[in-house]
Amino acid sequence: MIEIIQGLPENVVAVTVSGILTGEDYDRVLVPAIEDKAQKYGKIRLLYQLSEDFEGFTDDAMLEDARFGIRHITEFEKIAVVSDVEWIINAVKVFKLVIPGSVRTYRNKDLSEAKAWISE
Template identity: 25%
Template sequence: MITTDTQESRINVTVLGEFTLADFKEFEEVVMKLESTVDLFVDLREMNGFTVDMALEEIRFARAHPNDFARIAVLTEDQWVSWSAWLSQIFLNADVRVFNDADDAEAWLAGTESPAA
Protein backbone atom coordinates (compact mmCIF):
# COMPACT_ATOMS: atom_id res chain seq x y z
CA MET A 1 0.00 0.00 0.00
CA ILE A 2 1.14 3.54 -0.67
CA THR A 3 0.04 6.96 0.44
CA THR A 4 0.72 10.06 -1.63
CA ASP A 5 0.59 13.73 -0.77
CA THR A 6 0.99 16.19 -3.61
CA GLN A 7 2.12 19.72 -2.89
CA GLU A 8 2.84 22.55 -5.32
CA SER A 9 6.35 21.44 -6.23
CA ARG A 10 6.70 18.13 -4.40
CA ILE A 11 5.21 14.67 -4.07
CA ASN A 12 5.53 12.70 -0.83
CA VAL A 13 5.14 8.94 -1.09
CA THR A 14 5.11 6.43 1.77
CA VAL A 15 5.16 2.70 1.07
CA LEU A 16 3.67 0.39 3.68
CA GLY A 17 4.09 -3.36 3.39
CA GLU A 18 4.70 -4.87 -0.03
CA PHE A 19 5.14 -2.44 -2.93
CA THR A 20 3.00 -3.83 -5.76
CA LEU A 21 2.35 -2.99 -9.39
CA ALA A 22 -1.06 -1.56 -8.42
CA ASP A 23 0.69 0.76 -5.95
CA PHE A 24 3.14 1.94 -8.57
CA LYS A 25 0.32 2.55 -11.06
CA GLU A 26 -1.34 4.75 -8.41
CA PHE A 27 1.91 6.72 -8.13
CA GLU A 28 2.12 7.03 -11.92
CA GLU A 29 -1.37 8.55 -12.04
CA VAL A 30 -0.28 11.25 -9.60
CA VAL A 31 2.83 12.06 -11.64
CA MET A 32 0.93 12.16 -14.93
CA LYS A 33 -1.24 15.01 -13.59
CA LEU A 34 1.79 17.24 -12.99
CA GLU A 35 2.51 20.17 -15.23
CA SER A 36 6.10 20.81 -14.16
CA THR A 37 9.17 19.20 -12.68
CA VAL A 38 8.82 18.40 -8.96
CA ASP A 39 10.83 17.04 -6.07
CA LEU A 40 9.99 13.59 -4.74
CA PHE A 41 10.22 12.33 -1.16
CA VAL A 42 9.92 8.53 -0.92
CA ASP A 43 9.67 6.97 2.55
CA LEU A 44 10.47 3.26 2.29
CA ARG A 45 11.11 2.57 5.98
CA GLU A 46 7.92 0.51 6.31
CA MET A 47 8.27 -1.32 2.99
CA ASN A 48 8.79 -5.04 3.47
CA GLY A 49 9.38 -6.03 -0.13
CA PHE A 50 8.24 -5.43 -3.68
CA THR A 51 6.91 -7.44 -6.58
CA VAL A 52 8.99 -8.13 -9.69
CA ASP A 53 6.36 -6.59 -11.96
CA MET A 54 6.51 -3.38 -9.91
CA ALA A 55 10.31 -3.25 -10.28
CA LEU A 56 10.05 -3.69 -14.04
CA GLU A 57 7.38 -0.99 -14.25
CA GLU A 58 9.60 1.36 -12.23
CA ILE A 59 12.39 0.95 -14.78
CA ARG A 60 9.99 1.43 -17.70
CA PHE A 61 8.51 4.54 -16.09
CA ALA A 62 11.92 6.05 -15.29
CA ARG A 63 13.04 5.57 -18.89
CA ALA A 64 9.86 7.21 -20.20
CA HIS A 65 9.93 10.13 -17.73
CA PRO A 66 13.59 11.06 -17.13
CA ASN A 67 12.90 14.76 -16.60
CA ASP A 68 9.82 14.70 -14.34
CA PHE A 69 11.78 15.11 -11.10
CA ALA A 70 14.43 17.59 -9.99
CA ARG A 71 15.45 15.93 -6.72
CA ILE A 72 14.49 12.60 -5.22
CA ALA A 73 15.05 11.88 -1.52
CA VAL A 74 14.73 8.21 -0.60
CA LEU A 75 14.33 7.44 3.10
CA THR A 76 15.43 3.91 3.98
CA GLU A 77 17.81 1.93 6.13
CA ASP A 78 17.90 -1.01 3.69
CA GLN A 79 21.14 -1.35 1.70
CA TRP A 80 19.39 -3.13 -1.19
CA VAL A 81 16.95 -0.24 -1.57
CA SER A 82 19.85 2.21 -1.40
CA TRP A 83 21.57 0.34 -4.21
CA SER A 84 18.43 0.28 -6.37
CA ALA A 85 17.96 4.05 -5.81
CA TRP A 86 21.50 4.59 -7.04
CA LEU A 87 20.79 2.38 -10.05
CA SER A 88 17.69 4.39 -10.97
CA GLN A 89 19.92 7.42 -11.57
CA ILE A 90 20.98 5.77 -14.82
CA PHE A 91 17.54 6.52 -16.25
CA LEU A 92 16.73 9.81 -14.51
CA ASN A 93 18.05 13.32 -14.88
CA ALA A 94 17.33 13.94 -11.20
CA ASP A 95 19.60 14.29 -8.21
CA VAL A 96 18.84 11.15 -6.17
CA ARG A 97 20.01 10.84 -2.57
CA VAL A 98 19.37 8.19 0.06
CA PHE A 99 18.85 9.18 3.70
CA ASN A 100 18.52 7.33 7.01
CA ASP A 101 17.00 10.34 8.75
CA ALA A 102 13.75 12.08 7.69
CA ASP A 103 14.92 15.48 8.96
CA ASP A 104 18.06 15.29 6.82
CA ALA A 105 15.98 14.37 3.76
CA GLU A 106 13.55 17.21 4.43
CA ALA A 107 16.40 19.69 4.86
CA TRP A 108 18.02 18.60 1.60
CA LEU A 109 14.78 18.93 -0.34
CA ALA A 110 14.15 22.35 1.26
CA GLY A 111 17.70 23.48 0.47
CA THR A 112 18.42 24.15 4.14
CA GLU A 113 20.92 21.42 4.89
CA SER A 114 24.10 22.45 6.64
CA PRO A 115 27.30 22.57 4.55
CA ALA A 116 28.75 19.71 6.63
CA ALA A 117 25.85 17.39 5.74
Protein backbone atom coordinates (compact mmCIF):
# COMPACT_ATOMS: atom_id res chain seq x y z
CA MET A 1 0.00 0.00 0.00
CA ILE A 2 1.21 3.52 -0.86
CA GLU A 3 0.05 6.58 1.01
CA ILE A 4 0.87 10.22 0.28
CA ILE A 5 2.74 12.06 3.05
CA GLN A 6 1.32 15.56 3.47
CA GLY A 7 2.96 18.76 4.68
CA LEU A 8 5.92 19.09 2.31
CA PRO A 9 6.58 21.71 -0.38
CA GLU A 10 4.41 21.60 -3.51
CA ASN A 11 7.20 20.27 -5.76
CA VAL A 12 7.70 17.22 -3.52
CA VAL A 13 5.97 13.88 -3.94
CA ALA A 14 6.31 12.09 -0.61
CA VAL A 15 4.98 8.60 -0.03
CA THR A 16 5.16 5.88 2.54
CA VAL A 17 4.93 2.24 1.55
CA SER A 18 3.67 -0.44 3.92
CA GLY A 19 2.76 -4.09 3.59
CA ILE A 20 3.15 -5.52 0.10
CA LEU A 21 3.53 -3.03 -2.74
CA THR A 22 1.62 -3.91 -5.93
CA GLY A 23 1.60 -2.59 -9.47
CA GLU A 24 -1.92 -1.34 -8.80
CA ASP A 25 -0.54 0.80 -5.96
CA TYR A 26 1.82 2.43 -8.46
CA ASP A 27 -0.92 2.99 -11.03
CA ARG A 28 -3.44 4.31 -8.52
CA VAL A 29 -1.28 6.52 -6.27
CA LEU A 30 2.36 7.06 -7.20
CA VAL A 31 2.24 7.45 -10.98
CA PRO A 32 -0.57 10.06 -10.99
CA ALA A 33 1.06 12.03 -8.15
CA ILE A 34 4.44 12.17 -9.90
CA GLU A 35 3.00 12.93 -13.34
CA ASP A 36 0.85 15.74 -11.91
CA LYS A 37 3.77 17.39 -10.09
CA ALA A 38 6.14 16.91 -13.05
CA GLN A 39 3.65 18.61 -15.36
CA LYS A 40 3.31 21.56 -12.95
CA TYR A 41 6.96 21.97 -11.91
CA GLY A 42 9.13 20.22 -14.50
CA LYS A 43 11.69 19.03 -11.96
CA ILE A 44 10.33 17.40 -8.83
CA ARG A 45 11.57 15.83 -5.65
CA LEU A 46 10.62 12.40 -4.36
CA LEU A 47 10.65 11.14 -0.79
CA TYR A 48 10.04 7.39 -0.87
CA GLN A 49 9.72 5.75 2.55
CA LEU A 50 9.50 2.01 3.04
CA SER A 51 7.94 1.90 6.50
CA GLU A 52 8.95 -0.50 9.22
CA ASP A 53 6.06 -2.82 8.28
CA PHE A 54 7.04 -2.95 4.59
CA GLU A 55 6.94 -6.60 3.46
CA GLY A 56 8.04 -6.46 -0.17
CA PHE A 57 7.15 -5.85 -3.80
CA THR A 58 5.05 -7.96 -6.14
CA ASP A 59 6.67 -8.74 -9.49
CA ASP A 60 4.39 -6.28 -11.29
CA ALA A 61 5.31 -3.54 -8.80
CA MET A 62 9.02 -4.08 -9.47
CA LEU A 63 8.41 -3.98 -13.21
CA GLU A 64 6.29 -0.82 -12.95
CA ASP A 65 8.95 0.82 -10.77
CA ALA A 66 11.66 0.11 -13.34
CA ARG A 67 9.57 1.24 -16.32
CA PHE A 68 8.37 4.39 -14.61
CA GLY A 69 11.82 5.28 -13.34
CA ILE A 70 13.35 4.97 -16.80
CA ARG A 71 10.62 7.07 -18.46
CA HIS A 72 10.84 9.87 -15.88
CA ILE A 73 14.49 9.73 -14.76
CA THR A 74 15.32 13.29 -15.86
CA GLU A 75 12.38 14.80 -13.97
CA PHE A 76 13.80 14.12 -10.51
CA GLU A 77 15.84 16.90 -8.93
CA LYS A 78 16.24 15.03 -5.63
CA ILE A 79 15.28 11.60 -4.37
CA ALA A 80 15.33 10.53 -0.72
CA VAL A 81 14.80 6.83 -0.04
CA VAL A 82 13.99 5.99 3.58
CA SER A 83 14.27 2.33 4.53
CA ASP A 84 15.72 -0.13 6.98
CA VAL A 85 15.88 -2.86 4.32
CA GLU A 86 19.56 -3.42 3.49
CA TRP A 87 19.11 -4.63 -0.09
CA ILE A 88 17.00 -1.56 -0.89
CA ILE A 89 19.65 0.78 0.52
CA ASN A 90 22.41 -1.02 -1.38
CA ALA A 91 20.43 -1.00 -4.63
CA VAL A 92 19.79 2.74 -4.32
CA LYS A 93 23.51 3.35 -3.75
CA VAL A 94 24.26 1.55 -7.02
CA PHE A 95 21.46 3.14 -9.08
CA LYS A 96 22.19 6.66 -7.86
CA LEU A 97 25.26 6.60 -10.09
CA VAL A 98 23.01 6.74 -13.18
CA ILE A 99 20.32 9.08 -11.85
CA PRO A 100 20.95 12.70 -12.87
CA GLY A 101 19.56 14.27 -9.65
CA SER A 102 20.81 14.06 -6.09
CA VAL A 103 19.95 10.81 -4.29
CA ARG A 104 20.31 10.05 -0.59
CA THR A 105 19.32 7.16 1.63
CA TYR A 106 18.07 7.38 5.19
CA ARG A 107 16.93 4.99 7.89
CA ASN A 108 13.35 5.17 9.16
CA LYS A 109 14.56 6.74 12.40
CA ASP A 110 15.92 9.62 10.28
CA LEU A 111 12.68 10.38 8.40
CA SER A 112 12.58 13.96 9.70
CA GLU A 113 16.13 14.52 8.37
CA ALA A 114 15.06 13.15 4.97
CA LYS A 115 12.06 15.49 4.95
CA ALA A 116 14.30 18.45 5.76
CA TRP A 117 16.78 17.59 2.98
CA ILE A 118 14.11 16.99 0.32
CA SER A 119 12.53 20.34 1.26
CA GLU A 120 15.75 22.42 0.99
